[in-house]
Amino acid sequence: MSFGAISVAGGLPVWVPVVMSLVVYAGSAQFSAVGVLLAGGGPLAAAATGLLLNTRLAAFSLAVAGILGRGWPSRLLGAHLVTDETVAFALAQQDPGRRRAAFWLSGCALFALWNVGVLAGALAGTALGDTAVYGLDAAFPAVLAALVLPALREDASLRRAALPGAALALAVTPVVPAGVPVLLALAGLLLHRGGARPEGRPA
Template sequence: MSVTSLRSSSTARAGARAAVPFAAAGFVVAISFGISARAAGMPAAAAIVMSAIVYAGAAQFAAVAILAQGGSVIAAVLAAVLMNGRYLAMGLALGPSLKGGRVRRAMEGQSVVDAAWAMANRGDGRFDRHTLFGSSALQYVTWLSGTIIGVIAGSALPDPEALGIDAVFPAFFLALLVGELRTAQASAVAVGGAIVAVVLGLLAPAGIGILAASLIALVGLRGARAGAEATA
């Protein structure tokens, strides 16, 4: 194995180790999702396949909430797509750091989830792709396995809200936010994005606030990259 391959493998393992707290939190939240999906009338196989393919907690919970309220499958799918709109901005920021042509970059981009994206961020507008792969792989395993447990053993488990599991998800994103406040510019972007997300979350349809905040973060990231290149 070449030195480059060894370094890449080491970086991926380091990314997986750094992701352990997020993977553990995701495991607990995934159990809650499995329970909620079954309570909403979603077939067990559908809930498991959704976690395997969509792999996005916020979007999955939004879809289940709509189904639980009697909404249509189409409405649930549209809500999930809208909630995942932030990945457009995240993907645009990440794209230059991936390898190969469009197809390969698209395949590598499938590993993007919030925590992995944040941990792979070097702080200068660039990303470490092997950190992304390692951290995302571990989180995928715990998210899928947690969903399976929630779906299969959900009836024997306590109510997630009674255990305070519903607080894990906000805490998860708060931890990501705190980890990104490395510079004054990053702090300003984070505060601006948070304000926009909260305001639009109260006034606009579900997902619009997150998408708008993601676009603000993208603009801030581009600015950070331009500044780093100017001083290089």
């Protein structure tokens, strides 16, 4: 619900978070993209930010590729339902049939619940008015921080990658269009992927 409510209260029409949730269906990507839009960034910057944040799903998709089916329709639909949760539910099962059932059941249920929640939140958001009154103008930065802080605590190499990206974003914020600093901050991920792996971690 929070995604729909904050999006609409921030000034977007109701249909934007609703359609985005149906078509994109990726929580962190949606929050980041709408955050860029509400900050004044353009659609391309918002889309690029969301895509970069969701690159991890490529590895998740490979992990469950064998249970999505052979035909293109089922594989395309299954790819749309790949999330952290559906992959976790599927891989927790030992039997291939149970894996397939767990993926599709959890995927369909979560997709329905997420979109119903976004619609309800978007409709409620029309009544909120000025988001600054409730402190909701800080909600998107807070959500993004909540998404990245656990990873930063657990991975020293990721912290080393994040620091130059954050410094670069802060340095260019006064002189570049809104949304661009977020993209530049994500450049730190290139250092993380290209650098040495932590000791003891397999390639």
